[in-house]
Amino acid sequence: MGSLYGYIDxxxxxxxxxxxxxxxxxxxxxxxxxxxxxxxxELQDRGVPVDQLDALIAASAQEHGGWFATAEKQFWRxxxxxxxxxxxxxxx
Numbered sequence: 001m002g003s004l005y006g007y008i009d010x011x012x013x014x015x016x017x018x019x020x021x022x023x024x025x026x027x028x029x030x031x032x033x034x035x036x037x038x039x040x041x042e043l044q045d046r047g048v049p050v051d052q053l054d055a056l057i058a059a060s061a062q063e064h065g066g067w068f069a070t071a072e073k074q075f076w077r078x079x080x081x082x083x084x085x086x087x088x089x090x091x092x
Contacts, residue, residue, distance in 0.1 A: 026060050035059035039084060046079045058084050 010018070019025075036052070036059035043050045050058075054075075058068040062084055068075065069087040076088045 026064050028056065028060055029063075032056065032059050032063050035063060042083050043080060046083070048074055048077065048080055058086075061085075 033056065036055040039059055039062075040050050040052070040055045043055075054068075054070070054072070061068045067085045067087040069089060071088075071090055074080070075084075075086045080086060
């Protein structure tokens with residue numbers, strides 16, 4: 001996100017420092033990866049294809065008691081909200 005919003009010309013180190021200063025970095029474990037797989041499967045069964053990165057972020061949020069925040073409207077559906085809590089926002 002940092003490379004898209006406000007840090008277009010920044011080096012990877014500058015982006016890393018900016019993200020670390022403004023966000024808590026959560027550990028990703030084998031259990032997180034397995035939860036991401038399960039989320040992908042369940043959402044796919046509901047007709048909502050989810051890429052691996054979004055599934056990993058959502059699983060990490062769920063594992064740490066948080067919400068998956070996204071502007072991707074496919075996640076705003078009620079049937080998705082039954083699987084994972086989603087904080088909706090529209091930055092556009």
